[in-house]
Amino acid sequence: MRCWDWSSGRSTRSSDRGYVTAETAIVAPALVLLLGALLWGLGAVLTQLQCGDAARAGARAAARGESRADVTAAARSVAPGSARITVSLDGGLYRVRVAAGAPGPGVLDLEVTGEAVARAEAG
Template sequence: MTAETAVVLPVVVLALAVVLAGGALSAGALTCADSARAAARALARGDGAPAARAAGEAVLRGPGTVAVSAAPSGMVAVRVTTRVRAPGALLLPADVTTLSCTAHAWREPGP
């Protein structure tokens, strides 16, 4: 192995770890947002808080918290908090990140 390879190889491995971690965080953020939207949609339809929480947890597919609330004005809000573990945990010191997403929707008129 040449000296140039010995210098470049750790940089390439670190760059790959950063790219994989960024991809994991992006996928986690999209899943978190989808979970919040699904729960807000269910709550806006009038399904109730337990059904909205179940809809959010079904999309989340992992550990996380789905908090639902409704305002008297007809607006519903859902906040989802989840933890994302980055791949290559041995390479990165902060391998777990907490993500939080919020979704709002207007309550749909009943029949």
């Protein structure tokens, strides 16, 4: 049976010593791992948002009738550094796709994409 010292709020049993140290040794690495996973997820989301913004910028430029080089330049100005940009014309619609690798080690290095479609403006 455990004895409790109500004045100090601690257990008086000597075998309880060291539990906090053991629990901290287990919880601390788990918290570091959780923090790393959250930071990786945030990086992937931010990369995906940049790809979407870059695809929209390129689609707007394509809809204005700008050249393929100008469309790619417009998308590249917003895209992450290592992004791959493809521009295609499909039945009167310009489709701009931006793909980039999300930062992460090994198997966590995944590809995220953003795609936008725009119809060419008349005139």
